[in-house]
Amino acid sequence: MTTRTVPTGLDADWAQQVRELARERNAVILAHNYQLPEIQDIADYVGDSLGLSRIAAETDADEVIFCGVHFMAETAKILSPDRRVFIPDANAGCSLADTIDADQLRAWKAEHPDAVVVSYVNTTAEVKALTDVCCTSSNAVDVVNSIDPDQEILFLPDQFLGAHVRRRTGRENIHVWAGECHVHADISPTNLVDTVTANPGAELYVHPECGCTTSALWMAESGELPQENTHILSTGGMLEAARKSTSEKVLVATEIGMLHQLRKANPATEFMPVNPKAACPYMQMITAEKLLACLRNQTDEIFVDEKIAAAARGAVERMVAIGNPGGGE
Numbered sequence: 459m460t461t462r463t464v465p466t467g468l469d470a471d472w473a474q475q476v477r478e479l480a481r482e483r484n485a486v487i488l489a490h491n492y493q494l495p496e497i498q499d500i501a502d503y504v505g506d507s508l509g510l511s512r513i514a515a516e517t518d519a520d521e522v523i524f525c526g527v528h529f530m531a532e533t534a535k536i537l538s539p540d541r542r543v544f545i546p547d548a549n550a551g552c553s554l555a556d557t558i559d560a561d562q563l564r565a566w567k568a569e570h571p572d573a574v575v576v577s578y579v580n581t582t583a584e585v586k587a588l589t590d591v592c593c594t595s596s597n598a599v600d601v602v603n604s605i606d607p608d609q610e611i612l613f614l615p616d617q618f619l620g621a622h623v624r625r626r627t628g629r630e631n632i633h634v635w636a637g638e639c640h641v642h643a644d645i646s647p648t649n650l651v652d653t654v655t656a657n658p659g660a661e662l663y664v665h666p667e668c669g670c671t672t673s674a675l676w677m678a679e680s681g682e683l684p685q686e687n688t689h690i691l692s693t694g695g696m697l698e699a700a701r702k703s704t705s706e707k708v709l710v711a712t713e714i715g716m717l718h719q720l721r722k723a724n725p726a727t728e729f730m731p732v733n734p735k736a737a738c739p740y741m742q743m744i745t746a747e748k749l750l751a752c753l754r755n756q757t758d759e760i761f762v763d764e765k766i767a768a769a770a771r772g773a774v775e776r777m778v779a780i781g782n783p784g785g786g787e
């Protein structure tokens with residue numbers, strides 16, 4: 459593990475302090491792929507939301523420090539109810555998860571009482587508790603295909619992932635919630651075409667939540683983008699592809715924190731963002747200073763009502779039973 463930078467306002471030995479406190483508390487530090495580089499470098503594990511939640515469920519540590527956004531730490535708590543789970547700043551939300559709350563979902567379900575509810579993992583525990591089966595960007599198509607073709611589906615909260623699933627499954631009976639992540643929505647088809655045109659021969663990794671995904675698929679199939687070089691991948695899928703890549707250059711359409719892991723996974727390839735401004739402000743709320751404070755002061759702890767946690771866990775477990783969950787965002 460290496461720490462390359464000393465964040466402003468911290469002592470040079472901040473990383474050592476974090477490690478010592480984590481050891482004293484018997485805490486495991488998990489960091490999402492979109493975290494600031496210094497947080498990724500100090501963590502015990504770096505990964506995608508579901509992968510990290512599974513590590514939280516299996517760890518021997520007494521405490522889990524989840525460096526990511528709130529719904530991710532909540533999912534870790536849902537899968538690991540007997541362990542104390544902390545997030546260095548409970549205000550680190552998610553604009554996508556915030557597009558639908560439990561009351562809105564109840565009202566939507568009341569309009570379609572026979573529909574099966576499929577929720578992407580970027581949702582709150584309360585929304586998961588009202589969900590029949592969760593999905594990730596890796597398995598959304600498989601999850602929808604596992605449902606009776608005549609059965610109406612409510613798909614939420616991401617409209618781009620929903621459009622991707624509707625197109626791949628060819629189903630007309632999917633109602634898609636009009637939610638979006640402002641970070642991914644900012645990666646537009648124009649960004650994509652301009653960057654691809656300026657970098658002929660480069661491979662292109664696109665996250666299915668991006669505003670450009672459906673256009674990217676359409677453009678790849680119609681020949682406007684090089685089909686063989688265009689890959690729609692979850693964050694876990696991007697890492698796997700990066701490790702194997704022999705390309706000189708890869709263009710990446712997702713949150714820019716992902717580039718740190720991709721560059722570490724394959725230093726021989728140049729990884730370039732499609733939109734260098736696509737940074738998640740919520741992910742960046744988790745700073746080294748707050749991580750230190752979290753370990754020192756035991757803040758902020760995540761609590762999920764037991765009944766809600768049990769119902770939400772059921773929706774996650776039904777997804778895992780279908781297979782290939784990958785890791786979510």
Ligand code: SF4
Pocket residue numbers: 492527551552553554555580639640641642713738739740741787
């Ligand atoms: S990048 Fe978007 S979907 Fe991901 S945590 Fe940030 S706001 Fe949520």
